Amino acid sequence: MKPDRKFLRQCISCKEYRKKEELIKITKDANNDDIKLNNDSLIQGRSVYICKNEKCIANALKKKKIENSLKSNLPEIVKEELSTVLKK
Numbered sequence: 001m002k003p004d005r006k007f008l009r010q011c012i013s014c015k016e017y018r019k020k021e022e023l024i025k026i027t028k029d030a031n032n033d034d035i036k037l038n039n040d041s042l043i044q045g046r047s048v049y050i051c052k053n054e055k056c057i058a059n060a061l062k063k064k065k066i067e068n069s070l071k072s073n074l075p076e077i078v079k080e081e082l083s084t085v086l087k088k
């Protein structure tokens, strides 16, 4: 049986579909355009997902995939947070 894509999210880096738990969620807040890590989904806004692995995060940062998807600059703090996620 194929996984039901309704419940899956696509990584913007490798384009694989995965469960939400396996991804990092980054959201541009609809209220103030702040870009934040949003794994508990408390922020409403346009979101992108990236696999929790070094390759996908490094690739997304290098190719500015997050910036392009959210049409905003990625704050340094978010880049630092992404690096922190990898070290956990």
Ligand SMILES: [Zn+2]
Binding pocket: 011, 012, 013, 014, 015, 016, 050, 051, 056
């Ligand atoms: Zn990925």
